[in-house]
Amino acid sequence: MSVLQQSALRPVYPVRTERLSLRPLTVDDVDALFAYRSRPDVCRYVPFEPMTREVIDERLATQWANTELTDEGQALTLGIEDAGTGQLVGDVVLFWHSREHGGGEIGYVVNPDFSGHGYATEAARGLLRLGFDQLGLHRIIARIDERNEPSARVARRLGMRQEARLVHNELFKGEWSTELDFAMLAEEWLAYRTP
Numbered sequence: 517m518s519v520l521q522q523s524a525l526r527p528v529y530p531v532r533t534e535r536l537s538l539r540p541l542t543v544d545d546v547d548a549l550f551a552y553r554s555r556p557d558v559c560r561y562v563p564f565e566p567m568t569r570e571v572i573d574e575r576l577a578t579q580w581a582n583t584e585l586t587d588e589g590q591a592l593t594l595g596i597e598d599a600g601t602g603q604l605v606g607d608v609v610l611f612w613h614s615r616e617h618g619g620g621e622i623g624y625v626v627n628p629d630f631s632g633h634g635y636a637t638e639a640a641r642g643l644l645r646l647g648f649d650q651l652g653l654h655r656i657i658a659r660i661d662e663r664n665e666p667s668a669r670v671a672r673r674l675g676m677r678q679e680a681r682l683v684h685n686e687l688f689k690g691e692w693s694t695e696l697d698f699a700m701l702a703e704e705w706l707a708y709r710t711p
């Protein structure tokens with residue numbers, strides 16, 4: 517897919533997957549977001565600290581209010597909703613890092629009450645579809661602390677290749693973090709989604 521196709525990503529919401537709806541977060545999600553984003557175990561290997569309701573309110577009014585990607589440097593955060601129950605079970609994010617290089621990155625968080633059902637994998641697959649098929653990205657990465665084994669399993673289930681293991685490359689929350697770098701190219705995505 518040509519990088520010339522990277523003009524913007526303006527999804528039609530909700531973005532449906534087999535069991536889930538991906539859609540922008542709203543003020544009605546504060547309680548559901550607080551239920552997991554306030555938990556130290558959930559935040560252990562992610563860049564943010566446990567969140568207060570005030571921080572969640574502030575995010576909802578700023579970066580999470582973004583519903584499209586129109587240029588590099590932007591991020592699109594979407595709620596993961598169980599399409600059957602309407603329950604918010606987590607959230608995913610797609611970063612558009614570079615227009616020139618067609619580069620993006622994904623991240624995912626699931627409420628531990630809803631883990632073990634494949635929701636993170638299914639939602640992240642939906643995000644790869646948006647990044648590759650709609651935005652026209654060339655390469656999407658995921659960067660994961662080696663100790664975060666459930667997250668690395670998600671990346672592997674998605675068909676992402678492990679490209680690097682960066683030993684103690686970041687002092688992360690007071691400890692050295694060994695980073696696993698995963699990636700998928702547009703042509704690999706095509707092969708993956710049409711096996």
Ligand SMILES: CC(C)(COP(=O)(O)OP(=O)(O)OC[C@H]1O[C@@H](n2cnc3c(N)ncnc32)[C@H](O)[C@@H]1OP(=O)(O)O)[C@@H](O)C(=O)NCCC(=O)NCCS
Binds near residue numbers: 557558633666670
């Ligand atoms: C990383 C994280 C999202 C993984 O959550 P998860 O529930 O393990 O991942 P999934 O939702 O894809 O579920 C996969 C599990 O469900 C099981 N499963 C059940 N039904 C499934 C289905 N239909 N499809 C896929 N997996 C299914 C899988 O076997 C797998 O279990 P396993 O890892 O023990 O083999 C979660 O641990 C989390 O939110 N952590 C905190 C935030 C974080 O660290 N994010 C990543 C930052 S890099």
